[in-house]
Amino acid sequence: MHLLVTGAAGMIGRKLLDRVAESGLPGGVPVTAMTLADVIEPDVAVGFGGSRTCVTADLSQPGTAERLIAERPDVIVHLAAVVSGEAEADLEKGYRVNLDGTRALFDAIRLAEDYMPRVVFASSLAVFGAPFPERIADDFHLTPLTSYGAQKAMGELLLDDYSRRGMLDGVGLRFPTICIRPGKPNKAASSFFSGILREPLNGQDAVLPVGDDVRHWFASPRAAVDFILHAAVMDTSVLGQRRSLTMPGLSATVADQIEALREVAGEDAIARIRREPDPDVARIVAGWPRDFDTARAREAGFRAETSFRQIIDVYLEDEMGGREPGAPAA
Template sequence: MHLLIIGAAGMIGHKLAEKVAATGMIGDRKVDVLTLADVIEPEAATDFDGERRAMAVDLSQGGTAERMIADQPDVVVHLAAIVSGEAEADFDKGYRINLDGTRMLFDAIRLTQGYVPRVVYASSLAVFGAPFPDRIPDDFHLTPLTSYGTQKAIGELLLDDYSRRGFLDGVGIRFPTICIRPGKPNKAASGFFSGILREPLNGQDAVLPVPDDVRHWHASPRAAVGFIEHAASMDTARLGHARNLTMPGVSATVGDQIAALRAVAGDGAVAHIRRQPDETIARIVAGWPRDLDTARARDMGFKAETSFREIIQIYVDDELGGVLPSEPASPR
């Protein structure tokens, strides 16, 4: 089986590629050919036992989508996007990459005679915007309040329609905010959710731009990879024409996050958090979902963590070698 990961240089794409290289599988499907694509050439999965290909491409440029699917990969994982804060700041770039690139990919598949791959599309909770119920049901109508959310919502509708018409076999994954993201901060408006945990666990200061009572929906990078693996091999007949699913996660306030950090790493870690209000970020986050009913996704086999301590422990295990920080030094 041939697997194509678009956006393979990003955090989730990199982790997915490494998992595939280690197991030779995605879900219950054996991978013989692995193609990794991004705007910079991905370096992941160099130890993959099968045939590995890597390419530096821009999906939003004409002809790129056709080049990527020329060998008709069986599963296409579409993770390529610019994140929420950047899409809001640069309107044209957001639509070019997040929407035009997606449409080009779907059309390249549609126009390839007899080719109907499984397409796993990375969507977002940003497709939901206030006003919404305290607990958003899976079938709640799309109400984005940002350009990023609008771009993802349009992608979801395209995925449904192209799947309905038989051009591709799509599964759309509405990712929770992924926490704790390893590495350096990105331009996502949600980046502080990881930063207020990651930096203190590494003995560094972190900025908290919103109040402690802000509540949001989270899952770990490990869960994110699991979502994709399951979507790549699940029976899509159960989805019917509603191809997009809200993924399971943990509903937690910023205060809950900080309490879990204190329980794991002590007061010294929490002391690294500096409160610095940012009205722009607070306004964006205020319109995001806080709690979701994900019974449909759970019934179909998708799984995530059930507590924030579990999310922090996964970061410790996967990124810090399983060694709990004893008591990071308090900031000067």
């Protein structure tokens, strides 16, 4: 099995590669070759014994997509993207990377003869726009209220159409906000959801730009990797013509996050959260959905956490290296 991952240098890409290097794909499917692509040099998965090709390139540039699929990878995981806040601030870059890059990849596959790989496309909850019902079902209409959401919605439609035509075998994953993200904050408008937990758990101060009553949809990085791996091998006949699914997750408020942090790390950690309202972030977040009925995804075998304590525990297990919550990193 040959696996191609675009956006391989990102957090989810790196965790995916480490998991594949350790155990292959679900069901004992071995991965014998990896092609890793990103605009910065991707990390090579530690412990992977197969062949590895690292490509530093921009997928939206002419010829890049054709180069990436030249060896005809069996499974393509398309994670490369400009995140929400940056896509809103830089319209041209967002459309170039999120739409043009996606179409370039899909068209390179389309134009290759006798080739129909499994394509796992990273979509987003941002494809949905207010006004929302109390819980959003999979058949709710796509009316994004951000450029990022529009770009991801277009990617979903391309995935449906190219799958319908038998040009690729697509699965679109509408990821929850991934929390707790390790490392430093990124330019996503949702970055603070991780920051208000990650920084206090590491003995650092954090900024909260929205109110405690803000509700959102979450899953851990570990769950995100599980989603991708399941999508890589699942029976896509259950999807019919609607190839994109909203992934399972946890609907929780900022107050719920803070309470789970208090349970794990105590009042000293809570005291490190500094409230600094940011109207721009609040405006973007206000247009996002808050709760979902993900029966379709669950019936297809996707799973995620059911409490914020579980999400924090995943971070403690995967990122803290045995340190006590609230203790600074060495």
